[in-house]
Amino acid sequence: MAVEKNYGNPDLEKRLADRNYYTSDSHKDFSKRVEKISGTMSHMCYQCGTCTGSCPSAPRSSYRIRLFMRRAVLGLEDEALTDPDLWLCTTCYSCSDRCPRDLFPTDVIMAMRNLAFEIDIVPRNFLQTVNLIYTTGHGVPNNDVNRAAREKLGLPRDPPTTHSYPEYIEGIQKIIDHYKLKENADRILSEGGN
Numbered sequence: 001m002a003v004e005k006n007y008g009n010p011d012l013e014k015r016l017a018d019r020n021y022y023t024s025d026s027h028k029d030f031s032k033r034v035e036k037i038s039g040t041m042s043h044m045c046y047q048c049g050t051c052t053g054s055c056p057s058a059p060r061s062s063y064r065i066r067l068f069m070r071r072a073v074l075g076l077e078d079e080a081l082t083d084p085d086l087w088l089c090t091t092c093y094s095c096s097d098r099c100p101r102d103l104f105p106t107d108v109i110m111a112m113r114n115l116a117f118e119i120d121i122v123p124r125n126f127l128q129t130v131n132l133i134y135t136t137g138h139g140v141p142n143n144d145v146n147r148a149a150r151e152k153l154g155l156p157r158d159p160p161t162t163h164s165y166p167e168y169i170e171g172i173q174k175i176i177d178h179y180k181l182k183e184n185a186d187r188i189l190s191e192g193g194n
């Protein structure tokens with residue numbers, strides 16, 4: 001746990017925060033949960049860097065998948081889940097294709113995102129997508145411009161999905177309700193979200 005400097009000044013506390021790692025920062029249960037949810041043995045990572053070298057997000061941001069693998073191994077839960085870079089993975093799976101240890105760093109990120117959502121850390125667009133799927137069955141629903149374009153192409157105005165068969169939306173809503181996704185999305189959005 002970082003040593004409190006007690007400067008009595010929040011700005012100084014932040015700028016001169018203790019950046020050392022302590023064994024008390026390590027949460028073994030976090031490492032275990034990430035391994036269980038992701039189905040990948042992150043403790044086998046030996047930090048070769050091939051994943052970060054493959055990552056399309058890395059050259060354009062501070063996102064480093066190798067660092068997240070290290071956090072998974074060391075159980076650095078707070079550091080991993082509160083880092084905004086957690087949401088910059090495109091899930092392209094290039095890192096998973098190339099890892100010499102046959103690990104799936106992509107799925108480690110997915111597991112961490114799941115755990116972050118459990119503590120209400122989630123970008124608003126994910127929550128808005130939950131609402132769209134709940135009401136229409138689509139993350140990207142059809143609209144009138146596309147309907148006109150489809151008509152011009154000789155296609156039915158709506159595709160043969162829940163748009164044409166809305167009676168199936170109720171089943172989708174039951175699945176979402178079972179996991180309390182909509183309830184949580186609405187609550188976080190109403191509280192201001194991230």
Ligand code: SF4
Pocket residue numbers: 044045046047048049050051052066069095098099100101102103105
């Ligand atoms: S490529 Fe695999 S072994 Fe290498 S740092 Fe990334 S996750 Fe670890």
Ligand code: SF4
Pocket residue numbers: 051054055056057058065088089090091092093094095096105106109
């Ligand atoms: S899956 Fe995510 S972490 Fe892996 S290379 Fe693609 S963007 Fe980077």
